[in-house]
Amino acid sequence: MSFAEPKALIAEGDTVILYLTVTSVYAIEAVPQIKNKKGELIEHVFQTNFGALKVKDIIGVQYGSKVELSKGWAHVLQPNPELWTQTLPHRTQILYTPDISMILYQLEIKPGSIVVESGTGSGSLSHYFLRAIRPHGFLHTFDFHEERVQKAQDEFNGHGLGEYVKVIHRDVCENGFGEELNGKADAVFLDLPAPQLAIPHAAKVLKDAGGRICSFSPCIEQSGRVCEALEQYGFVDIVNLEVLQIEDVVRTKSIPVMDLEFVKYKKNESDKETKTPKEVKKYITSSAPTTMAGHTGYLTVAELPPLFAR
Ligand SMILES: C[S@@+](CC[C@H](N)C(=O)[O-])C[C@H]1O[C@@H](n2cnc3c(N)ncnc32)[C@H](O)[C@@H]1O
Structure with a gap:
């Protein structure tokens, strides 16, 4: 019943989103036991890249909490259409x-x-x-x-x-x-x-x-x-x-600050280069990606x- 209204706590039977990383997101049913292939009731343990979750442990937990997995952690979220x-x-x-x-x-x-x-x-x-x-x-x-x-x-x-x-x-x-x-x-x-x-x-x-x-x-x-x-x-x-969908690529670029003294000095081709621009400024830039x-x-x-x- 977890889609209809905002909820504070995970109830038994809720569909819960287990969020590990942007690319590792799973929907699980919050039930302590599930049937195996032989039709027998067994403990509901959900396996992830960061280890196992005993699903009974998330019942009664607040939505949005961080929960322990056997080799890491994840967040338990209330589902919405985008996550579903x-x-x-x-x-x-x-x-x-x-x-x-x-x-x-x-x-x-x-x-x-x-x-x-x-x-x-x-x-x-x-x-x-x-x-x-x-x-x-x-x-x-x-x-x-x-x-x-x-x-x-x-x-x-x-x-x-x-x-x-x-x-x-x-x-x-x-x-x-x-x-x-x-x-x-x-x-x-x-x-x-x-x-x-x-x-x-x-x-x-x-x-x-x-x-x-x-x-x-x-x-x-x-x-x-x-x-x-x-x-x-x-x-x-x-x-x-x-x-x-075009994703903006956001990068930090380092650009040398223009040194007017240096430019002036280099005006004549015969001038010998004795100075180099020292200051470099970092800018956050955004550009279109090469692939889409x-x-x-x-x-x-x-x-x-x-x-x-x-
Ligand atoms: C690509 S799926 C739809 C996916 C859906 N928009 C979604 O976001 O999950 C197309 C569905 O149309 C159904 N379908 C195809 N021809 C149909 C018809 N003439 N009458 C009713 N359903 C039909 C198929 O059984 C299939 O489940």
């Missing part, structure tokens, strides 16, 4: 924070929003929708893979988010989102291999006037098909975006105008 994306069990390809920030912004997601999503996949994006729409909004998320549907619903319930989301088992390209949602959604998000087939159904569930849609496409050909379908079904303001994180996908966004304008 870094640590969640991958059942599919997932979306990451840079694209997700743009999706939330472009779809104008806010408390109270009614959102329709497909596919649910590993629920990475869904956790951000759930944080943004609570306490009055609702997420209807669809996937045609039955096991993923069950796992996602169990995860949302376990995270204390069950009352804000329903995971529905359906092929949305074939069967749409269901008549009961017609005209109800503020936003639709698609992360599907053939999203163009879901666009006629998306046009039905979006609220008349102002409903926003966004579709993630790994390649430009797919986003081209999405643009054509959006146009055909009356969407306007169609924009294709790519989010590329690669392409993830294109975000095609559009809006549904009022019925009379379509």
Whole structure:
């Protein structure tokens, strides 16, 4: 239940983030015992590069504390969508924070929003929708893979988010989102291999006037098909975006301080060099890196105008 509200202490059953370093971050369930491969109950001991953690020792500990491992230490943190994306069990390809920030912004997601999503996949994006729409909004998320549907619903319930989301088992390209949602959604998000087939159904569930849609496409050909379908079904303001993250490289550079006496003295070529600049100043500089994180996908966004304008 550790996602729903800020908490002081780790309770049994919480999902807890074990933070060792920037690149060693894990999600663990705070239960004293787990089942082994033979189905027997054994003590829950979590192994890390800095040694083992007896998970029973963190129950009752304050979130944010430093805890001892057998060969070092780590911090125990309350999970949030950003940390969950870094640590969640991958059942599919997932979306990451840079694209997700743009999706939330472009779809104008806010408390109270009614959102329709497909596919649910590993629920990475869904956790951000759930944080943004609570306490009055609702997420209807669809996937045609039955096991993923069950796992996602169990995860949302376990995270204390069950009352804000329903995971529905359906092929949305074939069967749409269901008549009961017609005209109800503020936003639709698609992360599907053939999203163009879901666009006629998306046009039905979006609220008349102002409903926003966004579709993630790994390649430009797919986003081209999405643009054509959006146009055909009356969407306007169609924009294709790519989010590329550039990390600033911050370095300290040493630069010699200009010595005017020295410059003057060196004016004539025949002058013999007798002085050298002595003082060197250190500056913190920032520059673009030589390489960049690669392409993830294109975000095609559009809006549904009022019925009379379509
Ligand atoms: C790439 S994953 C989505 C990942 C998700 N955005 C996340 O951040 O975790 C795509 C999902 O779409 C589902 N899917 C593909 N085609 C579908 C369809 N026609 N109807 C419903 N779900 C579909 C797949 O089963 C898969 O789980």
